Amino acid sequence: MIKIATRLFIWLNTFSYKVISVLVVKxxxxxxxxxxxxxxxxxxxxxxxxxxxxxxxxxxxxxxAYDLSKKAKRIVAVDIVEKNIKNAKEKFSNENLEYVLGDATNFEFGEKFNAIVLSNVLEHIENRIDFLSKIKVLSPKILIRVPLLNRDWLSVYKKETGMEYRLDSTHFIEYTEESFKEEIEESGLKIEKYYIKFGELYSIIKKYE
Incomplete structure (x- = not known):
């Protein structure tokens, strides 16, 4: 009985988080x-x-992208979801900001950049090693933000008990510090520095000289 009640409330916790996320946006x-x-x-x-x-x-x-455009010379912002690009153009446009509809895992950019931003993106990509290996030739610096599995004890417990533990069902991975470091190394990249805040890992990634 206790196990059933525990699983029920854990499920409610996961469901409530998703509902709250939708409501606070509105x-x-x-x-x-x-x-x-x-x-x-x-x-x-x-x-x-x-x-x-x-x-x-x-x-x-x-x-x-919009905030970046207020500082940097030029921003190219890519997303695979057409609705996202449409909304971005309506709400966050700027003269030096170009929005592109496309799948970055197979998109041919045709130019290089001073920096690449991956803000809560990497965990949504299945073949992350291939992806990082591809984009590392486009820029000497990649700025990455990813959520961590051990953001709280309950997320770890959910995984241990076989329940849904991901923040988003489209995540292919919920990183630990160790798994993140391993993937970056396997991609032929190095972590220049990183820190953790609110259960998320922020890192500056560069190529080996």
């Missing part, structure tokens, strides 16, 4: 309040320069 004019609370845009802004050309892969609603 309550806040289409923008998730996590952008403000986590202030994660600052990480990307702090690691680009005014003369940079930046590629934002998996740009979503365009809010990160």
């Amino acid at each position: 309550e806040n004019g289409g923008i998730h309040p996590k952008h403000r609370i986590l202030n994660y845009h600052k990480f990307f802004l702090d690691n680009i320069s005014v003369n940079d050309s930046v590629l934002d892969i998996g740009c979503g609603n365009g809010s990160v």
Whole structure:
């Protein structure tokens, strides 16, 4: 009986998180309040320069790309979802910001950039080693933000007990520090520095000289 009750409340926890995420976006004019609370845009802004050309892969609603466009020289923002690109163009446009509809895992960019941004994107890609190996030739620097499995004890417990533990059902992986480091190394890249905040890992990735 206790096991059944525990599983029920854990399921409710997962379901509630998803519902809350949808509702707070609607309550806040289409923008998730996590952008403000986590202030994660600052990480990307702090690691680009005014003369940079930046590629934002998996740009979503365009809010990160827009903030980057207010500092960098040029931004190319790519997303695989047509609705995301449409909304981004409507809400977050700028003269130096170009939105592109496409799948970055097989898209031919035809140019190089000073930096690449992957903000909560890598975990959505199945063949991550191949993807990182492909994009590393496009830029000397990749700025990555990913959620961690051990963001709280309950997420780890959910996985241990065979329940849904992912923040998003489209995630192919929920990283630990160790698994993230292993994938970066396997991709022929190196972590210049990283830190963890609110259960997310922020890292500056570069190629070996």
